Amino acid sequence: MKGFAAFKRMLWDENPVIGQILGICSALAVTNLVKNTLVMCLGLIFTLMMSCLTVSLMRNVIPRQVRMIIQVLIIAAYVIFIKIVLDAFMPDISNELGPYVGLIITNCIVMGRTEGYAMGNKPLDSVFDGIGAGVGYSLVLLPIAMIREPLGLGTFFGMQVFPPEWTKWNMMVIAPSGFFALATFIWVTRAYKAGGAAK
Amino acid sequence: MDIQNIHPLVIFFAAITTNNILLTNFLGMCSYLAVSKDLKSSLGLGVAVIFVSTCTAPLNWLVYYKLLVPFGLEYLQYIAFIIVIAAFTQIIEMIIERVSTVLYLTLGIFLPLITVNCAIFGCVLFLVIRQYTFIQSIAYGMGAGTGWALAILALAGIRTRMEKKSKVIPELEGPGIALIITGVIAMAFIGFSGIVKIN
Numbered sequence: 521m522k523g524f525a526a527f528k529r530m531l532w533d534e535n536p537v538i539g540q541i542l543g544i545c546s547a548l549a550v551t552n553l554v555k556n557t558l559v560m561c562l563g564l565i566f567t568l569m570m571s572c573l574t575v576s577l578m579r580n581v582i583p584r585q586v587r588m589i590i591q592v593l594i595i596a597a598y599v600i601f602i603k604i605v606l607d608a609f610m611p612d613i614s615n616e617l618g619p620y621v622g623l624i625i626t627n628c629i630v631m632g633r634t635e636g637y638a639m640g641n642k643p644l645d646s647v648f649d650g651i652g653a654g655v656g657y658s659l660v661l662l663p664i665a666m667i668r669e670p671l672g673l674g675t676f677f678g679m680q681v682f683p684p685e686w687t688k689w690n691m692m693v694i695a696p697s698g699f700f701a702l703a704t705f706i707w708v709t710r711a712y713k714a715g716g717a718a719k
Numbered sequence: 720m721d722i723q724n725i726h727p728l729v730i731f732f733a734a735i736t737t738n739n740i741l742l743t744n745f746l747g748m749c750s751y752l753a754v755s756k757d758l759k760s761s762l763g764l765g766v767a768v769i770f771v772s773t774c775t776a777p778l779n780w781l782v783y784y785k786l787l788v789p790f791g792l793e794y795l796q797y798i799a800f801i802i803v804i805a806a807f808t809q810i811i812e813m814i815i816e817r818v819s820t821v822l823y824l825t826l827g828i829f830l831p832l833i834t835v836n837c838a839i840f841g842c843v844l845f846l847v848i849r850q851y852t853f854i855q856s857i858a859y860g861m862g863a864g865t866g867w868a869l870a871i872l873a874l875a876g877i878r879t880r881m882e883k884k885s886k887v888i889p890e891l892e893g894p895g896i897a898l899i900i901t902g903v904i905a906m907a908f909i910g911f912s913g914i915v916k917i918n
Binding site: 549 | 744797
């Protein structure tokens with residue numbers, strides 16, 4: 521099935537973050553807490569799934585000249601939905617994430633999938649492709665968050681994992697470590713891919 | 720201290736240094752990584768970002784406080800902001816194309832890129848979240864744009880020089896090394912903390 525292949529491809533070979541270097545903004549900004557990262561990933565998967573479905577269903581009626589703005593509006597509608605749900609059920613996380621929930625709209629991964637795949641493929645395949653991209657994004661963000669939060673704050677998912685004597689690496693929760701962590705992640709995965717290709 | 724009492728100049732400098740939109744909030748990473756290979760286009764894009772963020776910040780302030788708030792339509796803010804930014808860049812592109820071909824070739828070609836640049840959108844979201852006044856929002860827009868341009872110029876300068884002088888491990892080439900350099904620049908910018916503070 522085409523959709524399943526699209527799903528699998530997005531996880532590793534064409535992973536949106538490490539392969540195509542898209543969606544870096546939120547990948548760096550929210551990964552200092554595992555909880556926030558998880559919420560962000562679920563939000564992105566939902567947005568991707570729904571906007572790919574909608575764009576794909578409408579692909580024959582969207583005029584080519586204005587397709588970008590229509591896609592943005594579709595995405596924005598779903599992001600507003602997420603924001604309202606977050607405000608209602610998880611106001612603390614919504615506050616902490618601040619503008620980054622809204623920034624899913626300008627997250628290049630979503631636009632990239634709707635423009636690059638959903639505009640030319642059947643709804644079901646597009647949904648799988650969208651979910652694949654979202655899961656691929658989560659596969660990068662969650663490990664980074666799982667490294668940054670314990671080292672930086674001594675906690676995991678808000679729970680204390682290291683003893684109180686643990687010297688916190690304050691470095692890990694502030695901005696520069698985000699850049700270093702992602703660079704290391706890209707380095708390791710690319711080295712692994714290159715090693716696999718050589719064999 | 721009440722946020723409304725902060726002098727606009729303080730906000731301007733804080734937005735460039737301690738609250739740099741790229742180095743501390745990670746916004747506008749996609750075009751930052753993609754364009755920074757070359758110094759000349761970095762300058763063009765940087766100037767275009769300064770211009771657009773300086774203009775769209777007060778414009779969106781007006782839309783939010785004079786249009787959305789009185790009618791109780793705050794939940795539509797994302798869509799409204801995106802439309803304002805897209806329409807503004809489109810109009811400016813058309814004007815520049817008419818007025819000056821030279822300006823169009825140096826600046827105009829970057830305008831479509833800016834519509835999906837999260838630095839512009841994020842800047843607008845921040846000024847709503849932090850409840851800036853009208854004058855403060857102009858200062859913040861200008862500062863955020865200048866900070867972004869400064870960061871991309873710094874990275875482009877380092878990257879062009881590195882290309883000639885040094886060899887990078889193949890797996891780190893491109894985005895990997897750019898992220899590490901950005902991390903180092905971000906660390907340098909932490910040296911500014913304590914000078915001015917907004918939040």
